[in-house]
Amino acid sequence: MTKSQKTESKKYGDSLPHTTTSLCPECKRPIEAHVFAKDGIVWMKKTCPEHGEYVEKYWEDVELYERARKYASSPVFQKNPNLESTGANCPYDCGICTRHKSHTALANIVATNRCDLSCWYCFFYAKEGQPVYEPTLEQIRAMAKNLASEKPVPCKAVQITGGEPTMREDLVDMVKIMKEEGIDHVQINTDAINFAFKPELPAALREAGSNTVYMSFDGVSKKSNPKNHWEAPYAIENCRKCGMGIVLVPTMIKGINDHETGDIVNFGLNNLDVIKGINFQPVSLVGRMPQKERDAQRITIPKVIANIEEQTNGVITKDDFFPVPSVAPITDFVEAITGKPQYTLSTHFACGMATYIIKGDDGKLVTLPSFVDVDGLLEYLEEMAEERRGKSKVWTGIKVYRNLGKFIEKDKQPEGFSLNKLLFNALVKHNYHAIGELHRKSMFIGMMHFQDPYNYDVERVERCCIHYAMPDGRIIPFCAFNVLPEIYRDKVQAQYAIPAEEWEKQTGKKILDGKYKRKPAPLEAGDVYKKAYLDIKDNFKL
Amino acid sequence: MTHKGRYGTEPFEKVTIEEFSLNGLESASHAAFLQYKVLLIPEVVRANISFPQKKLKVIVSDPSVATKKILAEIKPVRATLTEKGSIDYDTLVAQGFHDVKSC
Numbered sequence: 001m002t003k004s005q006k007t008e009s010k011k012y013g014d015s016l017p018h019t020t021t022s023l024c025p026e027c028k029r030p031i032e033a034h035v036f037a038k039d040g041i042v043w044m045k046k047t048c049p050e051h052g053e054y055v056e057k058y059w060e061d062v063e064l065y066e067r068a069r070k071y072a073s074s075p076v077f078q079k080n081p082n083l084e085s086t087g088a089n090c091p092y093d094c095g096i097c098t099r100h101k102s103h104t105a106l107a108n109i110v111a112t113n114r115c116d117l118s119c120w121y122c123f124f125y126a127k128e129g130q131p132v133y134e135p136t137l138e139q140i141r142a143m144a145k146n147l148a149s150e151k152p153v154p155c156k157a158v159q160i161t162g163g164e165p166t167m168r169e170d171l172v173d174m175v176k177i178m179k180e181e182g183i184d185h186v187q188i189n190t191d192a193i194n195f196a197f198k199p200e201l202p203a204a205l206r207e208a209g210s211n212t213v214y215m216s217f218d219g220v221s222k223k224s225n226p227k228n229h230w231e232a233p234y235a236i237e238n239c240r241k242c243g244m245g246i247v248l249v250p251t252m253i254k255g256i257n258d259h260e261t262g263d264i265v266n267f268g269l270n271n272l273d274v275i276k277g278i279n280f281q282p283v284s285l286v287g288r289m290p291q292k293e294r295d296a297q298r299i300t301i302p303k304v305i306a307n308i309e310e311q312t313n314g315v316i317t318k319d320d321f322f323p324v325p326s327v328a329p330i331t332d333f334v335e336a337i338t339g340k341p342q343y344t345l346s347t348h349f350a351c352g353m354a355t356y357i358i359k360g361d362d363g364k365l366v367t368l369p370s371f372v373d374v375d376g377l378l379e380y381l382e383e384m385a386e387e388r389r390g391k392s393k394v395w396t397g398i399k400v401y402r403n404l405g406k407f408i409e410k411d412k413q414p415e416g417f418s419l420n421k422l423l424f425n426a427l428v429k430h431n432y433h434a435i436g437e438l439h440r441k442s443m444f445i446g447m448m449h450f451q452d453p454y455n456y457d458v459e460r461v462e463r464c465c466i467h468y469a470m471p472d473g474r475i476i477p478f479c480a481f482n483v484l485p486e487i488y489r490d491k492v493q494a495q496y497a498i499p500a501e502e503w504e505k506q507t508g509k510k511i512l513d514g515k516y517k518r519k520p521a522p523l524e525a526g527d528v529y530k531k532a533y534l535d536i537k538d539n540f541k542l
Numbered sequence: 543m544t545h546k547g548r549y550g551t552e553p554f555e556k557v558t559i560e561e562f563s564l565n566g567l568e569s570a571s572h573a574a575f576l577q578y579k580v581l582l583i584p585e586v587v588r589a590n591i592s593f594p595q596k597k598l599k600v601i602v603s604d605p606s607v608a609t610k611k612i613l614a615e616i617k618p619v620r621a622t623l624t625e626k627g628s629i630d631y632d633t634l635v636a637q638g639f640h641d642v643k644s645c
Contacts, residue, residue, distance in 0.1 A: 142549040487578065
């Protein structure tokens with residue numbers, strides 16, 4: 001744990017047990033919640049004066065929670081908040097307000113609420129006859145400008161999402177607008193069905209400046225991934241052809257697909273040339289759900305990690321994972337070197353964890369923390385950030401270059417991979433193309449647990465760095481936007497939506513015509529499908 | 543949506559600002575919950591309740607409907623209208639957009 005982490009760690013997520021503010025899942029009133037350890041699990045307990053007591057799993061591993069807590073980082077307040085509000089009534093005051101403790105790291109822009117699928121569990125997409133929300137390109141540009149004008153750290157990463165964003169025929173134009181407005185990273189959040197059948201679509205998006213597809217992928221079997229099991233291989237192939245990187249996004253549900261956690265990682269590694277990461281999302285239980293049903297489906301970050309460890313036969317372990325804010329010392333160091341405010345992931349430590357797995361030239365898989373003293377390196381960078389003040393960049397650069405090697409066990413490093421060189425280029429030369437080297441040979445394995453009314457923790461919302469831009473000028477944290485849709489997402493989209501009949505009249509289309517009708521047999525008969533699921537190497541075989 | 547504004551087509555041309563002094567607020571969390579309930583009213587565009595100042599500020603699209611609903615929603619807290627005015631919706635939105643140049 002670094003010096004600054006030690007001093008800041010008490011500012012939130014205090015030692016167990018502690019209290020925080022949550023919501024009543026029924027009436028959404030703010031209520032005090034107790035976060036405590038029992039039987040090796042972290043629980044949240046709260047009582048609504050009207051609707052009674054709720055006890056919910058918060059994190060399924062006390063030991064891992066305590067380790068993650070040590071990486072709590074300093075807040076980053078927005079210097080030009082979008083609202084005058086003080087946030088005293090958090091989470092009903094979002095916008096971003098003056099109280100919010102993280103800048104926007106990734107902003108979502110909803111392109112449409114139409115979808116080509118009609119998943120039974122989704123209540124977001126426009127059903128037949130419901131109003132259609134589709135911001136104009138002009139509004140999209142305004143939202144992009146808004147994000148890029150954030151201070152002290154402009155938001156330079158946007159995810160275009162939906163509904164299903166590929167339903168919009170002007171999606172490529174949206175990507176162009178993002179680039180014109182200075183957004184460096186534009187990713188498309190999609191079920192990828194249109195990517196499977198229209199190879200020209202990912203190619204055009206890539207050409208326009210998007211480099212990542214955030215692709216729903218809930219498992220390797222038909223049963224676990226009814227959403228896009230048949231189409232995913234074809235979508236991946238079309239992305240491969242045009243150089244579009246993919247991050248797989250499995251929503252993990254206990255008893256549904258958690259037995260395929262390791263298989264998903266293995267699937268990614270079999271497509272390492274195109275799949276750059278996997279971001280597991282433990283299910284967010286939105287909507288009313290009885291305790292028994294919640295207990296049956298609830299899974300949290302530590303359990304997903306435990307599944308990875310078990311199902312990869314210990315190639316990836318619990319110790320390989322670090323919480324999102326652990327990277328704060330890296331940011332501090334780059335800030336000290338460049339003198340400019342940098343992207344800072346000051347997210348709550350309980351929101352997400354991640355690691356990297358690298359494939360050497362000999363095909364051997366090695367996790368990054370298994371050959372890097374991560375804690376030692378972070379502490380050293382923190383010290384160097386302090387020392388840099390008043391000294392020349394060159395002097396610090398030479399010193400860091402000489403010492404980086406101390407934290408890397410070269411004999412354990414994957415063959416053909418030099419982390420020392422990569423870190424020097426990224427940290428000292430500030431050359432982020434150097435990170436491309438890491439991405440060519442490695443795969444990011446992360447997880448982000450979006451909240452629901454049962455496990456809601458306002459301390460987490462205050463530190464959220466994944467936001468939604470809205471056409472009314474506000475920017476809303478993810479877990480406010482989606483957990484309180486009635487006052488954010490749905491309310492504003494209803495204001496800006498047009499009736500379905502009007503949309504159909506304007507476009508000359510029928511909403512239902514956009515629905516996908518699957519024909520599995522020809523897809524299963526294709527070589528691309530067979531290669532993806534049948535001709536696959538088991539990277540974790542004992 | 544009919545109005546063409548500075549940031550694209552907007553749902554309202556003008557909105558009404560109303561400020562009420564409140565009597566009967568119990569606590570900060572009570573104020574927060576009432577704010578949530580007021581925000582559920584479709585005609586309410588923005589709402590904020592300050593517990594220290596015992597004040598409710600709302601921005602509504604249709605005051606003839608919204609005000610009655612607000613007063614009913616916050617009962618038994620009593621509200622007295624202290625200020626009323628109107629602004630262009632564009633002006634409200636511009637605050638969120640950091641007054642970035644129109645598109």
